[in-house]
Amino acid sequence: MNTILTTSAEENYLKAIFKVAEKEPGPVLTNALAAAMGTSAASATDMLKRLSDKQLVAYEKYRGVTLTEAGSQLATALIRKHRLWEVFLVDKLGFAWDEVHDFAEQLEHVQGEHLTERLDEFLGHPRFDPHGDPIPDAQGRWIRRPQARLATLAPGQRGVVTGVDDHSSAFLQYLDELGIGLGVEIILIERTPYDQSTKVSIGAGESILSEKVCQNLFVRIM
Amino acid sequence: MNTILTTSAEENYLKAIFKVAEKEPGPVLTNALAAAMGTSAASATDMLKRLSDKQLVAYEKYRGVTLTEAGSQLATALIRKHRLWEVFLVDKLGFAWDEVHDFAEQLEHVQGEHLTERLDEFLGHPRFDPHGDPIPDAQGRWIRRPQARLATLAPGQRGVVTGVDDHSSAFLQYLDELGIGLGVEIILIERTPYDQSTKVSIGAGESILSEKVCQNLFVRIM
DNA sequence: TTTTATTTTTAGACTAGACTAAAAATATTT
DNA sequence: AAATATTTTTAGTCTAGTCTAAAAATAAAA
Ligand SMILES: [Mn+2]
Ligand SMILES: [Mn+2]
Ligand SMILES: [Mn+2]
Ligand SMILES: [Mn+2]
Numbered sequence: 001m002n003t004i005l006t007t008s009a010e011e012n013y014l015k016a017i018f019k020v021a022e023k024e025p026g027p028v029l030t031n032a033l034a035a036a037m038g039t040s041a042a043s044a045t046d047m048l049k050r051l052s053d054k055q056l057v058a059y060e061k062y063r064g065v066t067l068t069e070a071g072s073q074l075a076t077a078l079i080r081k082h083r084l085w086e087v088f089l090v091d092k093l094g095f096a097w098d099e100v101h102d103f104a105e106q107l108e109h110v111q112g113e114h115l116t117e118r119l120d121e122f123l124g125h126p127r128f129d130p131h132g133d134p135i136p137d138a139q140g141r142w143i144r145r146p147q148a149r150l151a152t153l154a155p156g157q158r159g160v161v162t163g164v165d166d167h168s169s170a171f172l173q174y175l176d177e178l179g180i181g182l183g184v185e186i187i188l189i190e191r192t193p194y195d196q197s198t199k200v201s202i203g204a205g206e207s208i209l210s211e212k213v214c215q216n217l218f219v220r221i222m
Numbered sequence: 223m224n225t226i227l228t229t230s231a232e233e234n235y236l237k238a239i240f241k242v243a244e245k246e247p248g249p250v251l252t253n254a255l256a257a258a259m260g261t262s263a264a265s266a267t268d269m270l271k272r273l274s275d276k277q278l279v280a281y282e283k284y285r286g287v288t289l290t291e292a293g294s295q296l297a298t299a300l301i302r303k304h305r306l307w308e309v310f311l312v313d314k315l316g317f318a319w320d321e322v323h324d325f326a327e328q329l330e331h332v333q334g335e336h337l338t339e340r341l342d343e344f345l346g347h348p349r350f351d352p353h354g355d356p357i358p359d360a361q362g363r364w365i366r367r368p369q370a371r372l373a374t375l376a377p378g379q380r381g382v383v384t385g386v387d388d389h390s391s392a393f394l395q396y397l398d399e400l401g402i403g404l405g406v407e408i409i410l411i412e413r414t415p416y417d418q419s420t421k422v423s424i425g426a427g428e429s430i431l432s433e434k435v436c437q438n439l440f441v442r443i444m
Numbered sequence: 445t446t447t448t449a450t451t452t453t454t455a456g457a458c459t460a461g462a463c464t465a466a467a468a469a470t471a472t473t474t
Numbered sequence: 475a476a477a478t479a480t481t482t483t484t485a486g487t488c489t490a491g492t493c494t495a496a497a498a499a500t501a502a503a504a
Contacts, residue, residue: 007460007461009460009461009462029481031481031482039461039462039463040462040463040464041481041482041483042463042485043462046460046461046462046483047460061482061483062470062482093337093344094340094344095340103332103334106331106332106333110325110328112325114317115325118316122315122316229490251451252452252453253450253452261491262492262494263452264452264454264493264494264495265492265493267452267454268453268490268491269490269491272490283452283453284500
């Protein structure tokens with residue numbers, strides 16, 4: 001029951017380890033972590049020693065790192081906080097989905113009793129954030145939704161947008177221009193063999209989406 | 223128009239300088255600042271050099287420190303953010319007035335465009351925080367209210383509670399027990415010459431308030 | 445106007461978190 | 475199995491922010 005004190009830097013590393021491990025199963029390598037954090041490999045090694053001392057990661061020299069149960073819970077709580085704040089910023093303060101990440105990156109580190117649960121309640125227990133990512137509950141349980149990349153759909157199939165893989169402002173703003181957002185229905189018309197660009201129907205109009213766009217869009221197939 | 227980058231530590235010192243200067247006019251002395259910050263005088267001196275380099279304070283060795291225009295604006299913006307977040311925590315998340323200070327102490331340091339203005343708008347442009355303290359507007363303008371310490375009222379006078387001088391949890395919770403909060407009307411019945419303790423009428427009942435309590439309560443005389 | 449007391453600054457040390465450059469370990473080729 | 479390439483760690487340095495102890499400046503008292 002004794003709560004481990006963590007700095008913002010430590011928390012950011014824990015989250016990064018969690019996210020890298022999510023994509024590539026197995027231990028997270030130092031270079032991958034450093035790349036995810038935008039720091040040098042030396043800095044990552046340094047931090048891994050600190051996190052290891054605090055029992056938040058299992059770290060073996062030259063072999064990579066995995067989160068301990070405590071580390072995993074902390075990372076999950078961080079992601080929960082990050083995503084709840086994003087919902088607040090979009091739903092309550094009226095920010096666009098491409099504007100909220102940097103704020104949430106700071107807000108997720110605010111410490112104190114009950115804040116997250118009060119926020120969660122105020123927001124009506126949202127289960128997904130403004131980018132369609134699931135928000136783990138207070139016990140750290142995740143919701144899994146069946147979803148597929150738009151790139152995997154065949155002509156004639158339809159899907160409802162449930163999320164994005166690329167969270168960059170550039171991508172999100174481009175989607176806005178295309179009229180694509182969470183819940184929007186997309187009908188796949190045809191795919192060009194040459195470059196896999198795809199003609200789709202969105203609401204009233206039609207658009208051509210590059211392969212890159214189709215790879216970064218998640219849909220629920222209808 | 224070039225925005226000065228500040229750390230949380232620098233911001234906390236700026237706010238402390240502002241607040242000490244508010245109480246005691248004239249330059250803020252190193253020891254007073256260190257006491258307000260809960261750090262050593264050596265640490266305060268160190269920080270004063272940094273703030274002076276950034277042109278946020280005018281610091282003269284052994285003579286004390288005053289905020290520059292830039293420093294004063296920054297401190298005011300900090301106080302604005304702190305108090306707006308307190309309103310959010312009480313009005314929207316349902317925290318009690320004695321629970322929000324530590325959260326606001328962190329939230330005031332969240333950086334980014336438009337956040338404060340969006341929050342202000344969401345909250346309906348509140349002009350006072352949950353402790354009755356004025357919230358400066360986006361231009362840094364302050365509202366001054368005529369108010370007096372309850373200790374200065376004479377028997378027979380009545381006042382409406384507008385604020386507190388002591389912001390401690392202990393004091394605020396004691397006020398809760400007494401049924402005293404912002405907007406509550408207090409009628410002064412009599413004051414004992416011996417220790418200045420004061421019999422008052424609050425709503426239905428009567429209470430005896432110590433001199434300390436009366437000194438820390440602000441009222442608008444009716 | 446000295447002496448003494450108080451306040452403030454400096455000096456030196458520590459931690460967290462970053463960096464670069466060099467060394468060591470591991471992985472891949474030949 | 476050596477040689478080479480890649481990855482990771484170590485060594486050394488830097489900054490922000492803190493501390494304690496000592497020195498210096500200012501204020502108060504004798
Ligand atoms: Mn963060
Ligand atoms: Mn998100
Ligand atoms: Mn603060
Ligand atoms: Mn307040």
